Structures are given as structure tokens and as C-alpha cells.
Amino acid sequence: HYAAKHGSTNVLNFLFQSNLTVYETDIHGNTIAHEASEYNQIDSIKLIWKMxxxxxxxxxxxxRTPIHTAALFGSSxxxxxxxxxxxxxxDQPDNDGCTMAHLAASRGHGECFSCLIIHGAQLDIYTFDRHDSVMDVAKRSGKYGRIEKARSGTLRCNSFK
Incomplete structure (x- = not known):
């Protein structure tokens, strides 16, 4: 997990070649792919994807999958x-019914939110517990302004070409 989190691709390569701890999870059930996603370690992600x-x-x-984790932590x-x-x-929901768009909106990750919209995320899906739409989550979390900018296209996904 440390290697994925800190982008140590040489260590990851060694682990993959020896099949050591590749499928181990932490106390929250996170894999090395979740860790690399949380810390925006793109080189680790590419290596994990390959192997x-x-x-x-x-x-x-x-x-939550590693993709949900990337949205939640703003790893654009x-x-x-x-x-x-x-x-x-x-639009795959987590255990609470939150999609990647809900997770990005809850923390004001406008670049991620924009990326999700560009890739076709739906905004009219509701959470299981509070029945909140994506924009409801943005309002409740105090991040509506930033998310509205992303929705309207004035704030864009930095990775989109």
C-alpha cells in the first residue's frame, strides 16, 4: 500500500513479480489501486492497470471502487x-447510493466533477439515505458555487483534451 500511495513504481514492480501483497486490503477494504487513486499517483495506476x-x-x-476514490479525493x-x-x-453507486458525481460534489472537486460530466455522469440520481441529487449534495456541503461552475463549463477537467 505504501508503494502505491507514494508512487514507488519500482517497488510495485517487485511486488507484482513476486505476487506479494498485491491483493491485500487495509482496514477499510482498500486495495493498492484505491491507495494510488486517493493520492493521484498516475504512474502507479498505469502500472497496476497493466498488471x-x-x-x-x-x-x-x-x-467504492478505486474510481470512486479518485472522485472523492479530487484525483483528477x-x-x-x-x-x-x-x-x-x-453512475455506479456506493453503499449509500452516492455516485462518483455525488462524491466529487460533496468535497467541491470541480475539475473531477467536470470530468465526470464530460464522460456522461447523470446528475439526477438520488442517494439512498437522504434522497439527495448531486446538486443537493453540493449545496448541503457548501460547495455549490464551484460545482455549478464545473456544471456550466466555466471550470473544466484539466486532464481533458
């Missing part, structure tokens, strides 16, 4: 890269 693509469909204890380079691979449904 163990199945890790990108693994859910942690919150029902990783998010864009993984969305381009079309690994999972962009």
Missing part, C-alpha cells in the same frame, strides 16, 4: 485516466 486490471472493480467496505488525473478505460458504469 492487475481486476483490482479496479474491487469495492472497499463503503462499496487518475479519474480521467480510469474513466477513459470505461471500467465500470460511471
Amino acid at each position: 492487475h486490471q481486476n483490482l479496479f472493480k474491487k469495492k472497499n467496505h463503503f462499496g 488525473k487518475v479519474l480521467h485516466y480510469l474513466l477513459e478505460l470505461n471500467i465500470i458504469d460511471i
